[in-house]
Amino acid sequence: MLLSLIVPCFNEEEALPPFYEELNRVLETIPSYDAEILFIDDGSKDKTLSILKDFADKDERVRYISFSRNFGKESAMYAGFCNATGDYVAVMDADMQDPPSLLPEMLSIIESGEYDSVATRRATRKGEPRLRSAFARLFYKIMRKISKTDVVDGARDFRLMRREMVDAIVSMCEYNRFSKGIFGWIGFKTYWLAYENVERVAGKTKWNFWSLFRYSIEGIVNFSEAPLNIASYGGIALTFASVIAILFVFFRAIFFGGAVAGWPSTVCIILFIGGVQLFCMGIIGKYIAKIYSETKHRPHYIVAQTNKENVVKK
Ligand code: UDP
Numbered sequence: 001m002l003l004s005l006i007v008p009c010f011n012e013e014e015a016l017p018p019f020y021e022e023l024n025r026v027l028e029t030i031p032s033y034d035a036e037i038l039f040i041d042d043g044s045k046d047k048t049l050s051i052l053k054d055f056a057d058k059d060e061r062v063r064y065i066s067f068s069r070n071f072g073k074e075s076a077m078y079a080g081f082c083n084a085t086g087d088y089v090a091v092m093d094a095d096m097q098d099p100p101s102l103l104p105e106m107l108s109i110i111e112s113g114e115y116d117s118v119a120t121r122r123a124t125r126k127g128e129p130r131l132r133s134a135f136a137r138l139f140y141k142i143m144r145k146i147s148k149t150d151v152v153d154g155a156r157d158f159r160l161m162r163r164e165m166v167d168a169i170v171s172m173c174e175y176n177r178f179s180k181g182i183f184g185w186i187g188f189k190t191y192w193l194a195y196e197n198v199e200r201v202a203g204k205t206k207w208n209f210w211s212l213f214r215y216s217i218e219g220i221v222n223f224s225e226a227p228l229n230i231a232s233y234g235g236i237a238l239t240f241a242s243v244i245a246i247l248f249v250f251f252r253a254i255f256f257g258g259a260v261a262g263w264p265s266t267v268c269i270i271l272f273i274g275g276v277q278l279f280c281m282g283i284i285g286k287y288i289a290k291i292y293s294e295t296k297h298r299p300h301y302i303v304a305q306t307n308k309e310n311v312v313k314k
């Protein structure tokens, strides 16, 4: 059996050596599997690529694919899925927040035949800023309500999958990718393994509050039409209210004469309606922007260097 490990790396020069050492230690404990370690260098600006080349020189299981610039973790994972050849495929971060030591357990669960994938989630959000945790929880709550796909709270991208599931992911070639949604959308039986949050071994996280916030908006827009529905239902409700207001003003003018006073309230109403309209146009614009980027059919990633033969470009 061949096990493919996909490791997206962006400026991970400090984390890679300890990660590689730990991974080797774990792979020695499961000698019955052949391994293929697929490092995706996502346009790193530090020594990540030269470290990967060093690994590849000494270890024939190591493949690296280096992008021409930073395309983001989603693109890096997609490149990994497109190029992984194993019967089982796992994605894991290079910073050991996805502990390689969980792999043997994940393999034994998948080998039992009952599940198509073993996914991981954090049991707690310990060590994370309070505000971020609160927003993350809110995001998952909203996401579960408004989209048909099952997105689990605290889910990580760390997963082990069977070949069939990987083929399904590769077939989802949309440009705007949100992997947590894609994993849920394609279905298959998934076992959820919970573990305590681990701090990153070295280096710094690439996410801050605002990048996470933007990412969550992406997730919602990519996997739900609820914001569009809110815009149109809100529009219907306001139209209905305005009809009642018009009737009221009309009959009051007929029976009690013209009303001169009241321009402040008129201004308030105009401002309110204007605001609501702009907000709704913004929502619609967001979806149009997605359609625009999908129709351009640009590549998901551009490979600059690799030691892999017949690298798949998508
Ligand atoms: N990563 C990537 N491209 C990016 C950002 C991150 O390939 O543009 C990789 C990064 O090298 C790491 C993984 O994605 O292996 C997770 O990133 P990070 O640890 O910064 O995220 P966090 O664990 O804090 O959510």
Ligand code: MG
Pocket: 093, 095, 097, 200, 205
């Ligand atoms: Mg991390």
